[in-house]
Amino acid sequence: MADLDALGELKNQQRPTRRFEKTYGKKKPAMAQSRAMHFDLFGGGDENKIVDEMEKLTIKNDRKERVESVPPVQECPVPAKVHPTEHNPRLRGRRKATTSKRMATLTQDKMQALKPLLSLVNQEVQDFQEFGRSMGKKYICTKLGEGAFADVFKLKPKDIDEAMQVYERGGLVIKVIPFTVDKIDDDDIGDLESVTREVRILQTLDPLHGFARCRGVHVVSGKYPDVLLDAFQMFKTTHPLTAINPDPTKTAPADQLYVIIEMDDAGTPVWKIGRPSAFQAFDIFWKTAMVLANAEEKVEFEHRDLHNGNVCYKPLKRNGPGDVIQAVVEDMLEEPEVTLGLSNLQVTVIDYTLARAKVGNDSEGDLVVFDPIQYWEENDAEGESESDKKQYDTYRKVRDWARGEEAKAKAAAELDGAEYEERDKYSRFLPKSNVMWLGYLVADLLMKSAGGRGASLPGSSRAAKRLQLYMWRTLEEVDVYVNGSSPTLMPESAGDLLATAMEMKWLTLADMAVFREELEE
Numbered sequence: 001m002a003d004l005d006a007l008g009e010l011k012n013q014q015r016p017t018r019r020f021e022k023t024y025g026k027k028k029p030a031m032a033q034s035r036a037m038h039f040d041l042f043g044g045g046d047e048n049k050i051v052d053e054m055e056k057l058t059i060k061n062d063r064k065e066r067v068e069s070v071p072p073v074q075e076c077p078v079p080a081k082v083h084p085t086e087h088n089p090r091l092r093g094r095r096k097a098t099t100s101k102r103m104a105t106l107t108q109d110k111m112q113a114l115k116p117l118l119s120l121v122n123q124e125v126q127d128f129q130e131f132g133r134s135m136g137k138k139y140i141c142t143k144l145g146e147g148a149f150a151d152v153f154k155l156k157p158k159d160i161d162e163a164m165q166v167y168e169r170g171g172l173v174i175k176v177i178p179f180t181v182d183k184i185d186d187d188d189i190g191d192l193e194s195v196t197r198e199v200r201i202l203q204t205l206d207p208l209h210g211f212a213r214c215r216g217v218h219v220v221s222g223k224y225p226d227v228l229l230d231a232f233q234m235f236k237t238t239h240p241l242t243a244i245n246p247d248p249t250k251t252a253p254a255d256q257l258y259v260i261i262e263m264d265d266a267g268t269p270v271w272k273i274g275r276p277s278a279f280q281a282f283d284i285f286w287k288t289a290m291v292l293a294n295a296e297e298k299v300e301f302e303h304r305d306l307h308n309g310n311v312c313y314k315p316l317k318r319n320g321p322g323d324v325i326q327a328v329v330e331d332m333l334e335e336p337e338v339t340l341g342l343s344n345l346q347v348t349v350i351d352y353t354l355a356r357a358k359v360g361n362d363s364e365g366d367l368v369v370f371d372p373i374q375y376w377e378e379n380d381a382e383g384e385s386e387s388d389k390k391q392y393d394t395y396r397k398v399r400d401w402a403r404g405e406e407a408k409a410k411a412a413a414e415l416d417g418a419e420y421e422e423r424d425k426y427s428r429f430l431p432k433s434n435v436m437w438l439g440y441l442v443a444d445l446l447m448k449s450a451g452g453r454g455a456s457l458p459g460s461s462r463a464a465k466r467l468q469l470y471m472w473r474t475l476e477e478v479d480v481y482v483n484g485s486s487p488t489l490m491p492e493s494a495g496d497l498l499a500t501a502m503e504m505k506w507l508t509l510a511d512m513a514v515f516r517e518e519l520e521e
């Protein structure tokens, strides 16, 4: 039954762009050691090249910001031609290539248009069938879930030793996103611009704590391979209510293009959590805020679509507990100084389709990537559940704030007698949008514990009960503080919210130190 409830809710995690059924919607700069863990589906490559290539992705914040309203598809430098199986720094690990990579045949025009994306990932377009055959030899594939555009699969190596290695690294999933070179109206399919943006942001966030570790990106063309198709069909059978994406064999042309993103398994999306304990809710909320604050500071990041399908959690340690340890709540004699981290959960923020960040390498300066979020321009969809309603309102809240900032910039230019330079309103860095989404998240977590506020885990000592009450109250105060304020009075950014949290004693210095330690791991 519980599962059925969960399935019912999933329908609301998607963007409503699609046939009115769906609703829209790392760690500190990678150390050489963690970089060395990069690998790809088929292995091969050299660790130093990975490090070199990661360096190229470093953002130079000391340059004058360059804002592109046109996504940077034409901007990527084309690297010197190299053999794809030998020179794919981001995508290659230490294992030998096991397959030949048959390339797909595409028209000259398409190849030309794809060049910038291909240069980003140092790849050529591979034949999807061949890609699938190679993958099927090595991995057992199961479909994990789907978004408005993508299907996401979990891959488990058939070889036991490799399965252990992959497990230790945090599991392996692939996100398969169909796309077209030309912009089309069909909202089931992404376009080249939007997948290129997603890849760029993914690469930028990869070294940052709390974002999906990217293990590789591939571009393929052709018919959906059997190994994924079987997993796709199985998901339709096991999740009839949530499996909405159309059967690719029926809808996709024979030369359909896909981007395949390899990532660590981020765990379970928050919508599946059921009734979180105070420890879980507290950690998920504050860790998400900290992850966002860190990314704001590093790359002027805004997520802009942080619904409860895009915040995932999993135990901090493999096979470790996914909540506070029972003995801790039973034996607690007084409230500890450090409250953060007791749930033993880590949080990963996924899905950067609508995100904004400074990306770019040396030759590009500070290039800004963002989505113009056209869908929410005039949309008045309300949503059915409380959670949907909050989600849709949040897109509009962010939109209205962006409009307001645009109007302010125009008025300021007029006042100065300067010419106003037109730019897309979403190109601006508006970190308040992160606070608006955190407002959604805290309300969502509190809603999930409805009736259980102040609830404590069975067996809790008096001190542990007091602590849990304090955690729920803190979240309630944050809810009132963020959601009860007009946008103007809200904290300016996730970082600003954390500063307030310290002032208000929602978090202690010791809590912040716990997160800093995680950043440094």
Ligand SMILES: Nc1ncnc2c1ncn2[C@@H]1O[C@H](COP(=O)(O)OP(=O)(O)OP(=O)(O)O)[C@@H](O)[C@H]1O
Pocket (backbone or CB within 6 Å): 013, 014, 015, 024, 025, 144, 145, 146, 147, 148, 149, 150, 151, 152, 173, 175, 212, 263, 264, 265, 266, 267, 268, 269, 309, 310, 312, 350, 351, 352, 353
């Ligand atoms: N790295 C990951 N680890 C675990 N699960 C994941 C991962 N990436 C995606 N998923 C699962 O797949 C679902 C869909 O992925 P995602 O949100 O990235 O797709 P999308 O098509 O971009 O979605 P949206 O409709 O929000 O735009 C997620 O809600 C999540 O359950």
